[in-house]
Amino acid sequence: MNMTRHAQARLQQRAIPPLIIDWLYRYGSRFKGVNGTTICFFDKQSRRYLASEVGHIVVRRLADMMDAYLVLSNDCIITIGHRYKPLRKQ
Numbered sequence: 001m002n003m004t005r006h007a008q009a010r011l012q013q014r015a016i017p018p019l020i021i022d023w024l025y026r027y028g029s030r031f032k033g034v035n036g037t038t039i040c041f042f043d044k045q046s047r048r049y050l051a052s053e054v055g056h057i058v059v060r061r062l063a064d065m066m067d068a069y070l071v072l073s074n075d076c077i078i079t080i081g082h083r084y085k086p087l088r089k090q
Helices: 005-013 018-026 046-054 056-062
Strands: 030-031 038-041 068-073 076-082
Touching: 005 076, 018 038, 018 046, 018 068, 018 076, 046 056
Parallel strands: none
Antiparallel strands: 030 038, 038 068, 068 076
């Protein structure tokens, strides 16, 4: 999975573990963002699917990190962050 230098810096600054990034990429819900980007995030359905794959206890223990999102462009991660507001689907 390719990641820009900006995304690597944000990953470190925002203390998001690589495991969460991997889960977002594999199990996260997606929608089209601005300028052809794709936004991956955890919603109720993706959390349930993730819990069935890795276990409910693991997801419950890492629940405080499940507010993360990532922005993709051509399978390259542009940026990573924490959601403080609901994402607006365009």
